[in-house]
Amino acid sequence: MDDTAKYLIHASISADGVVERSDVVGAVFGQTEGLLGDDLDLRDLQQSSKVGRIDVQISSENGHSFGNLTIASSLDKVKTAILAASLETLTRVGPCQAVIEVTNIEDIREAKRRMVVERAKELLSSSFDDTIMSSTEILEEVQESVRVEDITDYHGLPAGPRVADSDAIIVVEGRADVLTLLRYGIKNAVAVEGTNVPDEVAALTQERTVTTFLDGDRGGELILRELSQVGDVDYVAFAPDGESVEDLDREAVIKSLRNKVAFAALPNEGDLRAAVAVAQQSLDAPGHLSEPPTPDDDTMPSPTDATEVSNETTSDGGAVAVERTADGSAVEAVTVEQERKTLVDHVSEVVSDESGLARLLDHDLMLSDEVAVEKIYETLEHTDSVPLVVIVDGEVSQKLVDIAAQRGVQHVVGRSKGEFVKKPISVRVRTADQLLP
Structure with missing residues (x-):
């Protein structure tokens, strides 16, 4: 459209047969030639740039053609109206009977005026806001720029x-995703x-x-499939369905990474994003004691975060064990025979007492199984109930953490740590002296 145009003539076209754009343009020039005299001859007006090109959109269906015609005009109102009316004198397009009606x-200019008004409103509401930054905002902006740099x-x-x-890396799709993770302090x-x-x-x-952290679309799934063929993938995380990693806020990024799923647990075929979503439901289910760590996280909840059990006296003088959370509120009273040990209690009994045993704890920190420490590999590989914590009176080896990661164990505690060539990021490894007072 010519930038100097004042008006746009819109018209509809229908023809009893199959016609094309060139047929319509030829009919307009041919049947209006000489109709309005030399001053309003369409060819002369186009050559002098007073009328723009004829824009035609037409399609055919069941032996009939229909579409729209648009002509830009820089003439005055009267001449533009006359030119528009002349289009309705066309009775044929190519070999077909046709009807053109100006709609x-x-x-x-009026459309531009409306656009100017709307844009002025936006500028008025946004460009004159108080732009004085608080000290906190200044600090955050400087910190963010450092991360991006x-x-x-x-x-x-x-x-x-x-x-x-870093021993652990996160594979993302593009530069914008790397910048997003940097903004939230994730540098690997x-x-x-x-x-x-x-x-x-x-x-x-x-x-x-x-860990792959990819967009929640078909492209992200294709990247995962190719990477799994040419490389080695341990864990998988996707942005929410239909969203991109670069558009996520800090909370959504951290949640996606914490809810990552072991790649080995996914099916070889089918919708991988759907499979990951199903696996993540178990991570969000009630009773899930602890979330997997973020890639640079090598921490484990301190013993004070766990539920503690203490003996208290009832009104009738009986003894009960009252379970209390970290803030001191009572949760549940149980009999002394059902008293639950804390993580520190278990570590002390296994490691401090030099028991020579390995202990498996469930999600309630209750004893699931106890075996000689040399049998821990076989036991962990074949146990029906996957423990939350494994405690060993010995060294935490590469083999042990590999099996723990494969089975879904989240915490391993031992007397000492071995040398790790490749430590799974889903398993938190601690020594006893880091937990015992």
């Missing part, structure tokens, strides 16, 4: 500064920049614990 003459590259790919030396992400996974990323996944 509207649009004043472009921390973005580096790994063999030419956008990456956080910890990718080169690397981007694949498309569905064609680079060889450098594929090789990196063989050496690290890998």
Whole structure:
């Protein structure tokens, strides 16, 4: 459309046969030629740029054609109306009977005026707000800029500064995703920049614990499938369905990463996003004692976070065990025979007493099984009930944490830690002296 145009002539077209755009344009020029005299000849008006090109959109169905015609005009109102009326004199388009009817003459300037008014309202409401930043806002903006400046590259790919030396990495789709994670303090992400996974990323996944954090769409699923074929994926997280990682706020990012799912638990075929969503439902279910750690997290809830049980006297002089939360509120009274030990109690009995045993605890920190420490590998591999915590009177080895990760164990406590080549990020490893007073 010519920028100098004042009006737009809109008309509808119908023809008893199949016609094309060129047929309509030819009919307009041919049947209006000489109709209005030299001053309003359509060809001359186009050559002098007083009338724009004829824009035709037409389609055919069941042997009939129908569509719309638009002509831009910089003539005055009267001449534009005359030109528009002349279009309705057309009776044929190509070999077919046709009817053209002017539906509207649009004043472009009025439309621009409305746009100016609406835009002025927006500017008035947004551009004159109080822009004085508080000290907190200044601090947050400076911290965010520092995080964004921390973005580096790994063999030419956008990456956080910890990718080169971190035991665990997060594979995302693009640079914007890396920036989003940096904004929230997560510095071990690397981007694949498309569905064609680079060889450098594929090789990196063989050496690290890998979590994929991808958009909740078909593209994210395709990247996961290719990466699983060329590399080694340990855990999977998706943004909510239909959303991108770069658009998530801090809470949504942390929740997605904490609710990651072991890749080995996913089916080989079918909708992987749906499978991940189903697996995550169990993580959000009531009774799920502890969330998996974020990639750089190597912490475990302190003993004071656990529920404590103490003996109290009832009104009739009887003894009961009252379970209390960290804030001191009573939750449930049970008989002394059903008293539940704290995590510290279990660690003390297994490790401090040099028991030579391994103990498996369920999600209520109740004893699930107890075996000789040398039998822990076989027991953990074949137990029907997956424990929440494993305590061993010995060294926490690479083999033990690998089996724990495969079975879904979240905490392992031992007398000491071994050397880890690749420590799963879903398992929190602690030594007894870190928990005992």
